Each structure stands twice: as structure tokens, then as C-alpha cells.
Amino acid sequence: MTRDKRLTAARPDLAAESLRGIIEAPRYALGERRVVREPVAPVRRAPSPGASLDTEALLGETVTVYDEDMEGWAWGQLDTDGYVGYLPVNALALPDAAPTHRVSVPRTFLFPQLDIKLPPLATLSFGARVAVRSERDGFAITAGGAIFARHVVPLEMKEPDFVTVAAQFLGTPYLWGGRSAFGFDCSGLVQTALAACGIAAPRDSDMQEAALGAPLDPSGPFRRGDLLFWPGHVAIVEAPDLLLHANAFHMMVAREPLEPALARIAATSPLRAAKRL
Incomplete structure (x- = not known):
């Protein structure tokens, strides 16, 4: 059976442990869960900043990482849609608090404190996932900063159209x-x-x-x-x-x-x- 390389965590030197007995490889890896900590992380076809951009992962999405190299690239598979590729190691972190909300407007700012006059720490995209600890003074407060509360909705809330x-x-x-x-x-x-x-x-x-x-x-x-x-x-x-x-x-x-x-x-x-x- 021909497998789609975009969705198959296998390369000539390594494959996911879940593929043992299905795909032959010199070694297999269980993989470790990581979470995207940057607003947007590139997923590239090869471990190089000049390699083709195949897709992207957003803040709060999780990735199963099977390998990391000495040049700062992680090879893994997105849990969202199964896409396989290379991501910058520094765009990933160990999982912490599970996301509770997602950004529901095209773009919004992450502020260091509850003050829109302060320089934003980052700009977040629609669909970014965040763990909201509390809400105060019109802000949703996360471990990384504060977001205008009306710009996020609970993860379980679905758009109608x-x-x-x-x-x-x-x-x-x-x-x-x-x-x-x-x-x-x-x-x-x-x-x-x-x-x-x-x-x-x-x-x-x-x-x-x-x-x-x-x-x-x-x-x-x-x-x-x-x-x-x-x-x-x-x-x-x-x-x-x-x-x-x-x-x-x-x-x-x-x-x-x-x-x-x-x-x-x-x-x-x-x-x-x-x-x-």
C-alpha cells in the first residue's frame, strides 16, 4: 500500500513506533508531545529555513516530536491534522496548562499587562489556542499575557457558518x-x-x-x-x-x-x- 508521505511519520533513518511492523526502518521512536509556543510556527519539508513551507502550526497546537537535530530542528507530526514536517525547536515547549479558549477574531494582541497602551508582546492569529486563567477588567489573562476578552471564545464554542x-x-x-x-x-x-x-x-x-x-x-x-x-x-x-x-x-x-x-x-x-x- 502506498502511504501519503505528508501524513506518514517515516523517513529513511527513522519512523514512528506506531509504524513498527508496517514500515521498515533502522530505528523507531515513541515520540514526545510538544506544544507550539510561538504565534505561528513554520512546518517545512526539510530542516532548513529556506526549505518549502508545507503548512503552519498555531500557538497552543500540539506536535508529536520524533527527532531533534543539532541545528535546532524538530521532526514531528501535527496532532491537528497529522501533517509531518520540520519545525524550529525554539518554537516548541513542553506541555503546560491545557488550552481553554481560542482566538475568534482574525488577529489580536497579547499584552504584558491589563493595559492596551503598553507595547504588545505578540500578535495572535484566529484559531490560536490559549489557557485562560481568569478574566478581569475586560481581559482574558493567560500565563503569557493578557488578551482582550471579547477576542477569545471557549474551545467548545463552534461557529455556525x-x-x-x-x-x-x-x-x-x-x-x-x-x-x-x-x-x-x-x-x-x-x-x-x-x-x-x-x-x-x-x-x-x-x-x-x-x-x-x-x-x-x-x-x-x-x-x-x-x-x-x-x-x-x-x-x-x-x-x-x-x-x-x-x-x-x-x-x-x-x-x-x-x-x-x-x-x-x-x-x-x-x-x-x-x-x-
């Missing part, structure tokens, strides 16, 4: 491998919007095409929430005549009339599939 969530990010720059409000790629936007509604989705567009929804006639008609797939691209139908997607034509999350968008994209790549959740 993933299209509305995705539309919050109109104008956000396009970033290959991006999965945060600082930069999205097409499938990162879809995955993030669905996650806010409690719907788990794979990371990449081909995975999403295979796993999500029921097939539709690619010729339409379409309705709000339908997903359209091309080779290497996914877009959201915002309304029967509107398309919403992170794309490299606009280099940002953009809204555009459906028919002209379909015609433009078809000039280089035919619409391959349509799915309804």
Missing part, C-alpha cells in the same frame, strides 16, 4: 503553505474555516477533495458552502454567483463573480470536482 468565517479574511495575503490570518493558501483557508465550525478537514486540497462532502455535477448550479476543486486549488462558493478563495491570481483572499472566475481558471486548469458538505 464556515463561509462567514472564511469571509472574515478577505484581503489577507496569499501564502503558499499559510494557515494563519497573516497569510493563507487555498486549502489552509478552507481547513481553518471548517475547524471553527467543528468540522475536521485534511490540510491539502487533494486530501479535502477526497475526504469532504458529497459529489456534485461540476457544471452546477452551486449554492453557498459548496467546494470547487481544481488540480492544486480549492475555492468556496459564497453565493450562487460569487466565489471566495485564497489564490495566487489576486495574491490574497478574494471574492469575485463566479462565472468570470470559472472561465479564467479554466483557461489553465479545468474544474475537476464539486462537493457539498
Whole structure:
């Protein structure tokens, strides 16, 4: 059986202990749990700052680390969606208090104290997970600082409409491998919007095409929430005549009339599939 390398914690010299007897490797590792401590941590294809950005992990997400090298890179697997890659060791920490809340606005500041006039310690993205210890004077207080309380919601709270969530990010720059409000790629936007509604989705567009929804006639008609797939691209139908997607034509999350968008994209790549959740 051919295994997807993106989701398989195995390389020529090492594999996850869970793959023993399935994949042959010189050695196996149980892995150790780590938590992302930076607002956004890159997950790269190779242990180098110049390597391709495959995806990102957000503050509070957990990673199973199988190996660390002397150059400051950890090789592991994201618990959120199973993606495997290399992360900077200094972006990770040992688990502490379990997250209780997530950031529910596109971006928000983490302040050192309960005072918005102070320089922020960091800027957090939508979906970042934090452990709120208490609330006071309109702030949610964490071990790392204070966040405007109305910018976070309990982890169990789900958004009602993933299209509305995705539309919050109109104008956000396009970033290959991006999965945060600082930069999205097409499938990162879809995955993030669905996650806010409690719907788990794979990371990449081909995975999403295979796993999500029921097939539709690619010729339409379409309705709000339908997903359209091309080779290497996914877009959201915002309304029967509107398309919403992170794309490299606009280099940002953009809204555009459906028919002209379909015609433009078809000039280089035919619409391959349509799915309804």
C-alpha cells in the first residue's frame, strides 16, 4: 500500500513506533508531545529555513516530536491534522496548562499587562489556542499575557457558518503553505474555516477533495458552502454567483463573480470536482 508521505511519520533513518511492523526502518521512536509556543510556527519539508513551507502550526497546537537535530530542528507530526514536517525547536515547549479558549477574531494582541497602551508582546492569529486563567477588567489573562476578552471564545464554542468565517479574511495575503490570518493558501483557508465550525478537514486540497462532502455535477448550479476543486486549488462558493478563495491570481483572499472566475481558471486548469458538505 502506498502511504501519503505528508501524513506518514517515516523517513529513511527513522519512523514512528506506531509504524513498527508496517514500515521498515533502522530505528523507531515513541515520540514526545510538544506544544507550539510561538504565534505561528513554520512546518517545512526539510530542516532548513529556506526549505518549502508545507503548512503552519498555531500557538497552543500540539506536535508529536520524533527527532531533534543539532541545528535546532524538530521532526514531528501535527496532532491537528497529522501533517509531518520540520519545525524550529525554539518554537516548541513542553506541555503546560491545557488550552481553554481560542482566538475568534482574525488577529489580536497579547499584552504584558491589563493595559492596551503598553507595547504588545505578540500578535495572535484566529484559531490560536490559549489557557485562560481568569478574566478581569475586560481581559482574558493567560500565563503569557493578557488578551482582550471579547477576542477569545471557549474551545467548545463552534461557529455556525464556515463561509462567514472564511469571509472574515478577505484581503489577507496569499501564502503558499499559510494557515494563519497573516497569510493563507487555498486549502489552509478552507481547513481553518471548517475547524471553527467543528468540522475536521485534511490540510491539502487533494486530501479535502477526497475526504469532504458529497459529489456534485461540476457544471452546477452551486449554492453557498459548496467546494470547487481544481488540480492544486480549492475555492468556496459564497453565493450562487460569487466565489471566495485564497489564490495566487489576486495574491490574497478574494471574492469575485463566479462565472468570470470559472472561465479564467479554466483557461489553465479545468474544474475537476464539486462537493457539498
